[in-house]
Amino acid sequence: MTGSSPVTGSDDRRAGPSVVAESLRITGHHRRPVFGSAFLACAAALLVGGGIVAGAFAASWGLFLEAGRAAERSIDYEDSYVAYSDQWDGLVKVAFCVYPLLLLVAMVLIAWLLTAQAVIVVHARERTAAGTDSRGAPGTLTLRALWRRSRPHLGAAFRVQSLTLLCALFPGLAGLLVLAVIDMGMVPGVVWPTYHDPATLRFILVGRMLPVVIWALGLVLLSRFALATAIRVTDSSSATAAMRRSWTLTRTARLHTAAIHLLSTAAVAVTFTVLRWLGTFVAHWAGLLMLATTGNNVWVTGVLVVITPIAVALVLLPLVLAPTGVVLACLRERLDGRAGRALVSPGAPIG
Template sequence: MTGGGPVIRADGRPAGHVVVAEALRISGRERRAVFGSAVLAGAAALLVGGGIVAGAFAASWGLFLEAGRAAERSIAYEESYVAYADQWDDLVKVACCVYPLLLIVALVLMAWLLTAQAVTVAHARARAAAGTDPGALTLRALWRRSRPHLGAALRVQLLTLVCALVPGLAGLLVLAAVAMELVPGVVWPTYHDPATVRFILVGRILPVVIWGLGLVLLARLAPATAVRVADTCSATAAMRRSWTLTRTARLRTTAICLLGTGAVAAAFAVLKWLGTYVAHGAGLLMLAATGDNVWVTGVLVLITPVAVALVLLPLVLAPTGVVLACLRERLDGSAGDARVPSGAPIG
């Protein structure tokens, strides 16, 4: 197809570099909507996620203070001690309450980001097809158009998480079975017993293969939110449609998703490194506020770089969402072209 339509390879599949190039163009042209939605997501992560973490610190405050007092007593009496020895179980209980709440926040924000970018791509396509310039998409208009899709988009994220847990837990189960010596003939290597061929195959290669299949599964479900926005269908129907669209472009879809995942991972690493400077200042303030309690300060310094990276990560996730929406447009266009009879005009 030529003109404004999708660029299709000779084998009927969309060209991957064209999808990424188009996503970059749309991200630049509709930057107010793309990065505005990312700023909103980051602000929500800071307020809601930060509130959850602050509540966890408040709930654990007495435990941290008691850990500090226990350590000081042991040092005064020249006794050995283990950090958080008597507080560990209660701290784990607090963490088990905090992590699910943070996961829910992450799923909601992912649903918002992917929905907003699908709406933005649809607006950009309609803007180009009309041949006129109605103006950039405002945040208010973006919210109005995205709001009807958010419930279904959240269900898509929940179903995708369930699908991701299956291969993720299966790989961990293989490692646990090997570690507990439940696999006949496979023994975990030690200093005196090097790794055997069986261990390398079962304990190293097999989990990686399982997780690799999980990544392919996620890649094929990645355009589901954009499908929901385009077709206004249910969450399960959107996931089935995404699976169907990516059937003829498995490798290309996986490559594009891996590229996006690599970009997000690299950005996370850089943002986490920048967060260490914030952690230093936060640690000094916590020391001053708690009378040099290194036990609560140490935990704060550990989580601050990750928190900073997660708050700023939507700025990278938003363009990635544009890529997925463009991918859905290209796959849907190629599927439509495939249904056109031979000799029929393609507009």
């Protein structure tokens, strides 16, 4: 009789829906800690992120007012003008200070969400293992208990996010470098298309497809390291060890992992699009309020109207990131269980 490996392509196809179904079951049974942690992240994003953006507007206030006065003078003298022509350098300096702070806030919140959902999945497994024995079953996971169990892992989870971002940053910058080199005309035979000169086949291959392929490599790296936080929670390993373990586990079921990540990414992207559309209604009233408080300064109002829908979507995005964290934690458990069974039953012929 010959044994068979538990990690097979058909097994991956059967297990894919079960991971999603299991995550939905855990999310439904433990919706209070799942969405409670998400609401905490939303509140932190609103207060901290909103404070950073408000500080940026305060720092740029004089630049926006000067842009409005310069435009009004040009209109009075019937001269042509370029928006923010004299204020652009100052606005860029403010942006370079704000974007890293917002990225830091996002990394902290993602570390919290992934850690909290991994703790919730572990708690759900503990309750399942206890069965009907009410004396041995753990109690309800409150937000206070969730914070207490998550707090020891947050530092390592943040390091995981930092290292993952650093790994994905190289393909991201490489794709932008390709576009910059083409824009400067440094690639022979590849010219940026204009209104009169349509895109050539060389430009489509080098200027369109090549950056997409490079950026796709960054997405692959993100997916291969996505289980590291859940591994840290269960194994209490270091950030680098958890990332190595995540890389090893996802290698055993590439198609299964890719399908789960594509489904999760699609859910996040669709939710972000819907929330950004809803944010346009907030932007309308925010723009009217800004016009009333700035004496019809369209320059600062225009910037506010542009960023408000994105800000609304980002603030509310933890509501879908939390269930996604449950999916990743369940996927870690499934792949880890398969790896353990593969060690016990490696699939070699048994005499």
